[in-house]
Amino acid sequence: xxxxxxxxxxxWILCTFAIVCFTLWAFPSRGHGTAEWIQANPAYQAANGTxxxxxxxxxxxxxxxxxxxxxxxxxFANGQFFPSTIKGNYVSAEPDTDQQEYWGCFFGGEWKCxxxxxxxx
Numbered sequence: 001x002x003x004x005x006x007x008x009x010x011x012w013i014l015c016t017f018a019i020v021c022f023t024l025w026a027f028p029s030r031g032h033g034t035a036e037w038i039q040a041n042p043a044y045q046a047a048n049g050t051x052x053x054x055x056x057x058x059x060x061x062x063x064x065x066x067x068x069x070x071x072x073x074x075x076f077a078n079g080q081f082f083p084s085t086i087k088g089n090y091v092s093a094e095p096d097t098d099q100q101e102y103w104g105c106f107f108g109g110e111w112k113c114x115x116x117x118x119x120x121x
Contacts, residue, residue: 035059038103044113046088052105052113061104067114076104076111088113 035058038044044052052058061067067074073083082089092103092115103115 035103038105038113038115044090046105046112047086048112049087050112052088054107057107057112058103058105060101061114063102066104067102074114078111080111082111082114089116090114091116092118 035053038053038058039051042051046052061076063069065077067076067082070081072085073081073089075081090113101117103113104111105113
């Protein structure tokens with residue numbers, strides 16, 4: 001057998017495995033990025049009872065570009081009217097930096113949920 005010492009190779013494999021395991025443990029994946037706060041709360045549901053957010057469904061939306069406010073709700077750029085009284089229309093519950101913007105969750109060709117910024121006292 002030439003070149004490779006089996007014991008050194010085994011030590012190298014074990015060290016590599018330990019480093020990968022530590023990295024995965026120390027830096028867990030946040031599958032939804034900045035929309036994680038929506039995904040983490042099971043109470044955020046669309047009108048049909050499904051959760052608002054899938055892996056790529058929710059994002060920051062810009063007033064005047066992605067939607068406009070109208071009497072009784074908002075109208076998205078695709079023409080969909082989202083009543084303020086429908087389940088799926090939320091005010092962000094906490095004054096977190098990520099929640100000081102408008103958010104929308106879009107799936108299957110329509111907007112499912114809409115989040116207004118928290119306005120504290």
